[in-house]
Every structure is written in structure tokens, then in C-alpha cells.
Amino acid sequence: MAGERTSAGDPDRTLRLLWRDPTAVGRRGPRQGLSIDGVVDAATALADAEGLDAVTMRKVAAELGVVAMTLYTYVPGKAELLDLMLDAAYARMDRADTAGRPWRERVTEVAAENRRLFEAHPWAARVSTGRPLLGPGQMAKYEHELSAVDGLGLDDVEMDASLGHLLAFVRAWARDAADARAAVSESAMTDEQWWAVNAPLLERALDPGAYPLASRVGSAAGAAHGTAYDPAFAYEFGLARLLDGLAVLVER
Amino acid sequence: MAGERTSAGDPDRTLRLLWRDPTAVGRRGPRQGLSIDGVVDAATALADAEGLDAVTMRKVAAELGVVAMTLYTYVPGKAELLDLMLDAAYARMDRADTAGRPWRERVTEVAAENRRLFEAHPWAARVSTGRPLLGPGQMAKYEHELSAVDGLGLDDVEMDASLGHLLAFVRAWARDAADARAAVSESAMTDEQWWAVNAPLLERALDPGAYPLASRVGSAAGAAHGTAYDPAFAYEFGLARLLDGLAVLVER
DNA sequence: CCTCACTTCTTACAGCGTACAATGTACTGC
DNA sequence: GCAGTACATTGTACGCTGTAAGAAGTGAGG
Known part of the structure; x- marks a missing residue:
């Protein structure tokens, strides 16, 4: 599709x-x-x-x-x-x-x-x-x-844009969460299993130390969430950033 | 699809x-x-x-x-x-x-x-x-x-989440922009023409004054951008909010 | 009652991803 | 040098999609 x-x-x-x-209105047939x-x-x-x-x-x-x-x-x-x-x-x-x-x-x-x-x-x-x-x-x-978002001192264009920004965030999150769910069910493999299979393969493929930041941060994030993508965390983190960002506009 | x-x-x-x-390696055939x-x-x-x-x-x-x-x-x-x-x-x-x-x-x-x-x-x-x-x-x-996002005082998990938040924003924006472009080309109708057709139909359909905020803000936003969705503006607005949101985390 | 607008169903088409089997090629082991 | 076989490529086929076209039947308006 x-x-x-x-x-x-x-x-x-x-x-x-x-x-x-x-x-x-003029319905004639059956x-x-x-x-x-x-x-x-x-x-x-x-x-x-x-x-x-x-x-x-x-x-x-x-x-x-x-x-x-x-x-x-x-x-x-x-x-x-x-x-x-x-x-x-x-x-x-x-x-x-x-x-x-x-x-x-x-x-x-x-x-x-x-x-x-x-x-x-x-x-x-x-x-x-x-x-x-x-x-x-x-x-x-x-x-x-x-x-x-009414009564916050935003003008009409800012109100529309702020709401649009919020809705785009939630929708993008929803797509990513759905994609992650689909990946698990389609591959009939949990994230742990998937990682257990891919980690050694990856390690063999890539130049050790070629991606120092990526491997350090990637594995820290993976360990923290127990998975490569944690929808609940991404939602909370993203929403917090979004609110802080709007706050600068509102409390200006 | x-x-x-x-x-x-x-x-x-x-x-x-x-x-x-x-x-x-052991390639045998043609x-x-x-x-x-x-x-x-x-x-x-x-x-x-x-x-x-x-x-x-x-x-x-x-x-x-x-x-x-x-x-x-x-x-x-x-x-x-x-x-x-x-x-x-x-x-x-x-x-x-x-x-x-x-x-x-x-x-x-x-x-x-x-x-x-x-x-x-x-x-x-x-x-x-x-x-x-x-x-x-x-x-x-x-x-x-x-x-x-390195060297900003963020821990590894925050670095990954901040980058993910940024990438999700740009990708969501790109999808919306592409959808808007597709709508124009598929309908063989510019946004102005589309609005000219739909505005009177809409006006006839809806209870006047039933959606005061929506009609005020919607038409203000439409007038400001000359279209219902302005990708360039959405990008600038969203990125500005996103940076302000990250700033609260970084300058904490 | 007849007409005909209208709903519903049958059939069909062009397109999709890809399974399967046939064909031919070119390398390995003798 | 030759047989055996792994492999690339191909034709055909299946089940699926959205929907165009036409046939058949229904039921109200004139």
C-alpha cells in the first residue's frame, strides 16, 4: 500500500x-x-x-x-x-x-x-x-x-501553528510506535531476540572503533529502555521538550 | 500501498x-x-x-x-x-x-x-x-x-532521545509536505482553487457560529500563508520551538 | 400499468509481489 | 577434456488489489 x-x-x-x-431526494429505484x-x-x-x-x-x-x-x-x-x-x-x-x-x-x-x-x-x-x-x-x-491554546497571548497564526506542531508530534509518534509494534509481530521476534541476532553480526561487519559515539550512545540508550525504540519514553521526552518550547513562546 | x-x-x-x-565466494554458475x-x-x-x-x-x-x-x-x-x-x-x-x-x-x-x-x-x-x-x-x-548534541552536558540517553526527537520532527514535516504536494498534483487544483470550491460548500454545511475559534483562527492562518498548509513556515516554526525546548534541557 | 431511475451483482482488466519450474551457462573435480 | 552441478535468468502462474462496464432486478412516478 x-x-x-x-x-x-x-x-x-x-x-x-x-x-x-x-x-x-428523488429516490426512484429500490x-x-x-x-x-x-x-x-x-x-x-x-x-x-x-x-x-x-x-x-x-x-x-x-x-x-x-x-x-x-x-x-x-x-x-x-x-x-x-x-x-x-x-x-x-x-x-x-x-x-x-x-x-x-x-x-x-x-x-x-x-x-x-x-x-x-x-x-x-x-x-x-x-x-x-x-x-x-x-x-x-x-x-x-x-x-x-x-x-486560547488566551495565552498567542496571535491566531501562532495558535494554529502551535496546535499543528503538537498534532504533528503526536501523529509522528503514533506512526513510529505502530511501526515498532509491526516490526515485532511481523518478524515474530522480540526486540531482545532481534538484538541478540544482530549484535554479533554487526560487530563482525564494522570496523571496531569506527563509530565510537554511535556505539556508546546507542548501547546506552538500548540498555536504558531494554529495546532500540521505547515508545512510552519517546512520548514523554518529546512532549516535555515540546511544552518547554511552547513555554518560550507563551511566556515571552 | x-x-x-x-x-x-x-x-x-x-x-x-x-x-x-x-x-x-565459490561461484560456480554464470x-x-x-x-x-x-x-x-x-x-x-x-x-x-x-x-x-x-x-x-x-x-x-x-x-x-x-x-x-x-x-x-x-x-x-x-x-x-x-x-x-x-x-x-x-x-x-x-x-x-x-x-x-x-x-x-x-x-x-x-x-x-x-x-x-x-x-x-x-x-x-x-x-x-x-x-x-x-x-x-x-x-x-x-x-x-x-x-x-555531544558536549552539551546531556547524558547518553538524553543525547539519543534529543536526536530522535529532532529526526522525528523533520521526517514528519517531510511527510506532511509531500502529502500536501501530492494533494495539489493529484487533484489538479491549486490550494486557492480548492479553497474557492470548498469555502461556500462548507459555509452552507455548517451551523454559522458553531465553530467560532476554528473559523477565526483557520481563516487567519489561511490568509497569512495563502494556503491551508505552508511547509516552509511549519518547518521554521517547528524547528524554533524544538530548539527552545532543547535549550531548557541543555541550559539546565 | 408502464417507464425508468436506481441498487445490486457478475464479469473483467491491469497491476502488484513473488513461488515454481524450465533453460542455459560456466566453474569444479576427475 | 569432460561430466556434474551450482547458479542466473526467464516464463508462467497465483492470489490479491481498486474499480470500470454491463446485466438484472426493484419499486415509485406519471
Whole structure:
């Protein structure tokens, strides 16, 4: 798969889909046996259970007891289906009211809400929206999250950029964490086993002492986390740096 | 595609490939007409010119005047080919010697080197290495980049985490920038045209005043950049925040 | 009641990664 | 020098993908 890409089709049609615009009124033929939400929910269940690669038109259709082409009555194509899945997931996110609390707590909570989204729906970190989604879920999410950086003395452009920076961080983290998980399950090898196999091979391959910093720091980091990449640590470390970075802007 | 994933196969074989270990000595049959580097270079040229999705075994083979299956003599599979492409691109990166300069400059230079990598090879931001790559390019890159955060009073774990944080930022930025570019070219629509189409549709769809912050901030940001997502601005803003965040750790 | 818009299904196509078996090459051991 | 065999290369094939095209059936509007 290609990096799954969304919003390939007609923007007008996509927007009406996102907002469930019932514009198609003069219905003449047979009733539809399914619904957009049914299709989106089935695809989401599949993605949650088996990953984004398992979301194929045939499998989603089979889940609903129809044939692949039937879905094209509900959705213009797969790209738009992914859009709908993402906006629906956004719509279902929990949004804590943190008004009045210190800004670091509020921003931390927004990050945590997004982290929870990606933990519940790892596929969501992989669907890439080249353009903003403009659906009800996205709008509600954006409105809610902006409120966490409101009233800090930032101008509008800085608010948008700060939130974007935070969201990019959490999403990048989610992708890396998902990749690391996938590496373990695909290779049927724990990180310890993988390292036990690779360490001696590596040692044989490389000029001893050619990479002094790399080997010292690399093994220190590996020993500290018990693995080459520790998602929990990376999240805490990155978020702390990010908050400190925003603080310079806020407390300027 | 799926998000292109690497390192599916035998780690031993992959490591030997990465380091070009000429262990297979007793060669008995006909000579190979190509070379690993030739295959990797052809695949890289294809990815540079037409994107990662254009890198198919058949197309790479055709470029080399052979048939798809021939490549499997040189490379265990597509995943390993992507590994080799990435490590080769790492190996070719320029690495400025910034010893003695202020740490912010040094870190900024590392970021810029990675930015240039992704501008020359946008596909590189999309191949996801679940495990570290352990090739000569990766090792040289890691060694070089660690030196930029060396001598700042950070311990080994903090050095690794800080560098990882920086690299994750640049890669996430590169993906977003590539996605935005792809959205423009795929839709055959500039951002202005896209917005001109969507703005009225959106206005019709949403309850006026339901998203006050979102509409105010969103349109301010859009107006400031002339587009919904401005990669150059996002990079500068994000890097500035990141440096300020590291500063708190360094100057502690 | 007839018309025809509309849903659904069948079939098909071009493309993917790669398993498998056939073919031909060129080196090693005798 | 020759047989045996390891190896490179190739053709064919399988199961998978998204979706275009057309046939068949349904049910409301005129």
C-alpha cells in the first residue's frame, strides 16, 4: 500500500458525504440495504482489528454481506471511505473541558486525547490528508483543541501553528510506535531476540572503533529502555521538550 | 500501498547485503549481469522521478533490461530493496563539520541536512523502518548527528532521545509536505482553487457560529500563508520551538 | 400499468509481489 | 577434456488489489 491517500475525488461530493447531506431526494429505484455509517463502521472495525492494509473493498463488503462493487453506491471510492473513517474517529474522540487549568495541563490533555485516538485506531496515524478534512469531526476537534491554546497571548497564526506542531508530534509518534509494534509481530521476534541476532553480526561487519559515539550512545540508550525504540519514553521526552518550547513562546 | 515497510526477511542476510559482504565466494554458475548497487540505484532513480509507488519490481527490472524475477537474485524481496535504498541515501548525505560552533547552529544544520535528504528523496520519508537499519549509511549518519548534541552536558540517553526527537520532527514535516504536494498534483487544483470550491460548500454545511475559534483562527492562518498548509513556515516554526525546548534541557 | 431511475451483482482488466519450474551457462573435480 | 552441478535468468502462474462496464432486478412516478 501505498501510503494511503485520501480525498482523491470530487470535493463537492466528498463534503456532502462528510456532512451526510441528504440532497439526493428523488429516490426512484429500490431502497438501499445499507447506510454510509454502516459502511464506515464496518471498515473501521476491520481497520481496528486487522490494520489498514486489511481494509479492502472486498473485505469491507464481505463484512456487510454484499459484494465489493455495492459499496460504490455509498462511497465514490476507497479514498473517500478513508476520509469518512477518519472524520468519524475524530468525532468520537473524548474532549475534556480543561478551561481554567494551567496551559501546560491543557496542552498535555490535548496530546493525550490524540494519543488515545491513535492507540484505539492505529490506522488513523497512517491515513494522510493532503488537504484538511473539513468534516464535522475534524471541525469539532479543531475547535476544541484550539481552545487549549486560547488566551495565552498567542496571535491566531501562532495558535494554529502551535496546535499543528503538537498534532504533528503526536501523529509522528503514533506512526513510529505502530511501526515498532509491526516490526515485532511481523518478524515474530522480540526486540531482545532481534538484538541478540544482530549484535554479533554487526560487530563482525564494522570496523571496531569506527563509530565510537554511535556505539556508546546507542548501547546506552538500548540498555536504558531494554529495546532500540521505547515508545512510552519517546512520548514523554518529546512532549516535555515540546511544552518547554511552547513555554518560550507563551511566556515571552 | 500500503505504508511501505522494510526488513521483513532474514536479518543475517539483510545485514550482509547492507554491508556488501562478499561471503558467497565459490561461484560456480554464470556471472551476474547486474550488481546490487545497480539495482539500488535504478530503484532510487525511479523513486526520485516518479515516487515510491512507482517502485515496482517489474519497473525496476525493466529499467535494467531484465525481467522482474531476476532482481530476486540480488535482493531477497522488495522490503530489503527499500532498506538498501534508504541506507544508500543516508550514506550519500552531506555532513557538515560544525565542531566548535554554538549548539543551536549545529542542531539546525543537522535538521537542514535531513531536510535536504527529504527534498532530494521525498520517498525516504515514507519508508518506515520498524527496527533500526544497521547499515553503513545509517551508522555514519548516526555517528555524525550525535556529534552535534555531544558536549552539551546531556547524558547518553538524553543525547539519543534529543536526536530522535529532532529526526522525528523533520521526517514528519517531510511527510506532511509531500502529502500536501501530492494533494495539489493529484487533484489538479491549486490550494486557492480548492479553497474557492470548498469555502461556500462548507459555509452552507455548517451551523454559522458553531465553530467560532476554528473559523477565526483557520481563516487567519489561511490568509497569512495563502494556503491551508505552508511547509516552509511549519518547518521554521517547528524547528524554533524544538530548539527552545532543547535549550531548557541543555541550559539546565 | 408502464417507464425508468436506481441498487445490486457478475464479469473483467491491469497491476502488484513473488513461488515454481524450465533453460542455459560456466566453474569444479576427475 | 569432460561430466556434474551450482547458479542466473526467464516464463508462467497465483492470489490479491481498486474499480470500470454491463446485466438484472426493484419499486415509485406519471
